[in-house]
Amino acid sequence: MPSKKALVRRPSPRLADGLVTHIARQQVDVGLAVKQWEAYVAALRAHGWETIEVEPADDCPDSVFVEDTVVMFRNVALITRPGAAARRAETAGVEEAVASLGCSVNWIWDPGTLDGGDVLKVGDTVYVGRGGRTNAAGVQQLRAAFEPLGARVVAVPVSKVLHLKSAVTALPDGTVIGHIPRVDRPSLFPGFLSVPEESGAHVVLLGGGKLLMAASAPRTAELLSDLGHDVVTVDISEFEKLEGCVTCLSVRLRELYA
Numbered sequence: 001m002p003s004k005k006a007l008v009r010r011p012s013p014r015l016a017d018g019l020v021t022h023i024a025r026q027q028v029d030v031g032l033a034v035k036q037w038e039a040y041v042a043a044l045r046a047h048g049w050e051t052i053e054v055e056p057a058d059d060c061p062d063s064v065f066v067e068d069t070v071v072m073f074r075n076v077a078l079i080t081r082p083g084a085a086a087r088r089a090e091t092a093g094v095e096e097a098v099a100s101l102g103c104s105v106n107w108i109w110d111p112g113t114l115d116g117g118d119v120l121k122v123g124d125t126v127y128v129g130r131g132g133r134t135n136a137a138g139v140q141q142l143r144a145a146f147e148p149l150g151a152r153v154v155a156v157p158v159s160k161v162l163h164l165k166s167a168v169t170a171l172p173d174g175t176v177i178g179h180i181p182r183v184d185r186p187s188l189f190p191g192f193l194s195v196p197e198e199s200g201a202h203v204v205l206l207g208g209g210k211l212l213m214a215a216s217a218p219r220t221a222e223l224l225s226d227l228g229h230d231v232v233t234v235d236i237s238e239f240e241k242l243e244g245c246v247t248c249l250s251v252r253l254r255e256l257y258a
């Protein structure tokens with residue numbers, strides 16, 4: 001049976017000092033963020049995911065955005081080297097967590113940089129965003145790690161948002177969705193659907209046709225429901241103030257057979 005495990009990481013008390021790159025800094029309510037994170041974790045659990053808490057990294061303000069520290073392909077965990085030097089201390093605890101789950105572990109090495117938020121998997125196609133956080137060496141190392149396992153790695157430019165997955169994610173049928181003003185080259189994706197809100201571009205596939213989305217994208221939720229998807233929403237306003245999305249708060253491990 002394929003696994004339904006998801007890594008999550010409790011927000012740091014220093015969350016409000018998290019990085020912002022493309023938006024103006026706004027005050028973050030850390031108490032509210034913790035409540036929103038707990039509701040997010042509860043939504044994963046309610047849909048059959050066993051959530052595994054990575055050891056908290058209280059000194060790392062952005063550590064709740066656990067997706068950026070590891071990329072999974074089958075049972076291989078590629079530990080990233082985040083593009084922001086301030087985030088590199090986050091990877092140690094994640095490496096421990098995936099190793100203890102029995103994953104094979106591989107690493108992005110200097111001079112490569114890669115953030116997990118830049119990697120979108122659609123079947124065996126792995127899109128990787130070359131942008132502010134992921135460099136060319138990071139793309140090459142990702143290719144070297146995953147192509148031998150059967151991945152087709154496609155590099156795409158990202159200049160308008162923090163990460164590739166800030167711009168696009170994919171529906172269960174493989175359709176890539178994005179808010180056109182934030183997508184560098186929509187034509188690179190076969191089957192692209194434009195959505196009306198920036199945060200509507202972010203979906204987490206919960207399984208059974210269900211999509212987890214941010215409450216901040218009601219028009220996109222309506223569009224996707226109208227197309228027959230089953231949409232579940234969570235309020236993640238405090239993480240959105242730090243350029244976080246529903247996708248970056250967990251890493252789903254679907255191909256562990258332990």
Ligand SMILES: NC(=O)NCCC[C@H](N)C(=O)O
Pocket residue numbers: 018019020021062065067068084087116117118162163165166242243244245247248
């Ligand atoms: N994958 C993601 O979308 N990660 C969000 C990271 C936000 C964090 N404030 C950062 O700038 O690294």
